[in-house]
Amino acid sequence: MSKSGDTSHIDFENGVLYGKLKQIRQQDKQISKTKPDLMSVWCYRIKPQDSKKVLAVVNSHFSPIDGEQLLHVKRFQKITDGEVKLDMLLCLYKSFGRDDIVSIFHEHGSMTIEDGDLRVVDVPSDSPSTREVALAWGAEFWPIAWKGNPNHQFLKKVDIDIEEVQQNINQLLANLEGKALPFVTLFDGSHRVISHDCRTDHPLHHSVMRGIQMVADQEKEIRTTATDGNYLLNKYTIYTTYEPCVMCCMALVHSRIDRVIYLQPLPTGGFESNYQLGARDGLNWKFEVWRWLSDPQLPPLDNKLNA
Amino acid sequence: MGIALYVAYQALMANETPVACILVKDDKVISIGSNLTNDSLNGTRHAEFIAIDSVLDGLKDRKPETIREEFQKLTLYVTVEPCIMCASALKQLGIGKVIFGCGNDRFGGNGTVLNVHRDNIGETYKSYGGILRCESIQLLRNFYIQENDSAPIPQVKKNKDLLKPYPPMEWDLYDKVDLFDGKGREVAPGGSYKLIDLVQPEDLKVAGDVDMEFYDYFYDIKDGEVDFNKAVKIVDGKRRRVNEE
Ligand SMILES: [Zn+2]
Numbered sequence: 394m395s396k397s398g399d400t401s402h403i404d405f406e407n408g409v410l411y412g413k414l415k416q417i418r419q420q421d422k423q424i425s426k427t428k429p430d431l432m433s434v435w436c437y438r439i440k441p442q443d444s445k446k447v448l449a450v451v452n453s454h455f456s457p458i459d460g461e462q463l464l465h466v467k468r469f470q471k472i473t474d475g476e477v478k479l480d481m482l483l484c485l486y487k488s489f490g491r492d493d494i495v496s497i498f499h500e501h502g503s504m505t506i507e508d509g510d511l512r513v514v515d516v517p518s519d520s521p522s523t524r525e526v527a528l529a530w531g532a533e534f535w536p537i538a539w540k541g542n543p544n545h546q547f548l549k550k551v552d553i554d555i556e557e558v559q560q561n562i563n564q565l566l567a568n569l570e571g572k573a574l575p576f577v578t579l580f581d582g583s584h585r586v587i588s589h590d591c592r593t594d595h596p597l598h599h600s601v602m603r604g605i606q607m608v609a610d611q612e613k614e615i616r617t618t619a620t621d622g623n624y625l626l627n628k629y630t631i632y633t634t635y636e637p638c639v640m641c642c643m644a645l646v647h648s649r650i651d652r653v654i655y656l657q658p659l660p661t662g663g664f665e666s667n668y669q670l671g672a673r674d675g676l677n678w679k680f681e682v683w684r685w686l687s688d689p690q691l692p693p694l695d696n697k698l699n700a
Numbered sequence: 701m702g703i704a705l706y707v708a709y710q711a712l713m714a715n716e717t718p719v720a721c722i723l724v725k726d727d728k729v730i731s732i733g734s735n736l737t738n739d740s741l742n743g744t745r746h747a748e749f750i751a752i753d754s755v756l757d758g759l760k761d762r763k764p765e766t767i768r769e770e771f772q773k774l775t776l777y778v779t780v781e782p783c784i785m786c787a788s789a790l791k792q793l794g795i796g797k798v799i800f801g802c803g804n805d806r807f808g809g810n811g812t813v814l815n816v817h818r819d820n821i822g823e824t825y826k827s828y829g830g831i832l833r834c835e836s837i838q839l840l841r842n843f844y845i846q847e848n849d850s851a852p853i854p855q856v857k858k859n860k861d862l863l864k865p866y867p868p869m870e871w872d873l874y875d876k877v878d879l880f881d882g883k884g885r886e887v888a889p890g891g892s893y894k895l896i897d898l899v900q901p902e903d904l905k906v907a908g909d910v911d912m913e914f915y916d917y918f919y920d921i922k923d924g925e926v927d928f929n930k931a932v933k934i935v936d937g938k939r940r941r942v943n944e945e
Pocket residue numbers: 599600601637638639640641642699700
């Protein structure tokens with residue numbers, strides 16, 4: 394968070410910070426009033442007086458599994474159909490089966506769920522960009538917990554030291570000298586690694602793939618147990634000269650990287666040029682992807698080359 | 701695919717995710733790979749990469765054209781649909797063909813999540829799925845049972861996971877082939893069979909000593925459906941970890 398709540402460095406419209414870092418992400422498909430992407434969620438119809446008890450079970454047994462995936466929708470929806478009831482979202486459909494839910498409530502809430510009270514509903518899987526759309530979706534699908542344009546919220550929260558970014562990019566570029574291919578990557582995290590492209594030895598040894606292996610090797614030396622389990626690139630930023638290829642982008646997803654900054658897009662790349670692998674719905678990990686906008690004077694490349 | 705399945709079984713016994721593959725040239729297995737992500741701490745050491753590396757190690761001439769020519773002759777048999785990373789790697793190498801077992805719901809790059817094998821980045825390759833699909837899923841379920849045992853939040857899922865229905869393959873996601881039954885869709889053997897009818901111990905020798913217990917981990921197939929009547933083995937992950945220490 395910018396310390397004083399100052400947002401003068403943010404261009405909200407274009408997703409640019411300090412005039413130098415451009416956010417790479419899927420266009421606001423949700424801004425249109427067309428149908429949102431939906432996800433299936435278990436919904437339990439309860440009496441208002443049971444809501445505390447049910448919420449306690451949800452918080453202890455379901456929310457830890459679902460993580461943040463249900464934070465943008467309201468938990469309860471009031472149903473006035475004769476007597477007042479509440480429809481309550483329990484958990485993602487894919488997280489638990491009906492039998493699991495029934496037995497959890499039986500065991501931990503001493504409640505018996507009637508068959509008809511537990512059903513599956515479809516709710517929007519993301520928060521929309523404007524309040525009007527939030528209201529429209531709320532009326533059609535399920536009430537949205539509107540907290541402002543989610544991307545604006547996100548941009549305000551990004552904690553990035555632009556001086557440090559500039560220094561790391563300078564170091565990255567200094568490592569280009571004398572290399573046949575201008576692909577180099579700097580891994581900045583609990584280990585600091587600079588990796589070069591070695592495709593003349595092995596066609597898949599791109600700088601990102603090699604760097605991941607180098608970090609893993611260094612990590613292996615210090616980890617005492619194999620189960621000491623953080624994902625490898627947790628809390629890492631990588632700086633790389635060109636937009637990585639689809640293979641390398643997906644390798645970063647598997648390694649659960651936190652932030653990627655690159656200088657030049659490439660037609661074969663897996664972020665802005667194809668697939669948006671840093672923030673793709675359906676994959677189990679999303680991370681920040683930025684393009685550095687200052688002119689770094691990188692050589693133009695063959696369009697078919699994979700970085 | 702039976703051999704790949706046996707290699708995946710070996711991975712399961714070594715506490716790795718049971719996904720494995722073989723690369724085949726002129727009907728001969730030239731390399732074998734299984735998932736090594738846990739041991740290496742490197743989440744990119746998928747079975748495909750292990751098998752690819754071993755082929756490349758054997759190539760003296762590393763010119764890009766030579767490598768491409770070699771991989772064009774190869775067929776990859778892998779128990780689970782290649783993920784997006786591997787699908788792109790195989791494409792960049794110029795693999796001849798890919799045959800996979802079950803789909804990869806979370807990361808599949810040959811139809812489930814993306815169609816990397818036939819997108820317009822570089823040259824396309826052919827990919828078909830569904831071979832020994834139920835058996836591939838059984839090994840994965842066996843692995844995830846032990847995962848749940850050590851999960852910080854106790855889950856209600858238990859051994860009954862093995863008994864869950866096997867959802868029909870979503871064939872529309874994948875490229876179709878009439879290679880095996882001439883009529884179209886289900887390329888896994890239909891009818892009734894035991895795994896040992898399809899893959900004899902003799903065939904498994906290319907992957908090392910044959911452990912006959914392998915066959916005890918799979919249900920039989922009866923009239924095209926998984927027959928749950930047989931008692932199958934379940935890996936005891938905890939006990940094995942203790943033994944190792
Ligand atoms: Zn790459």
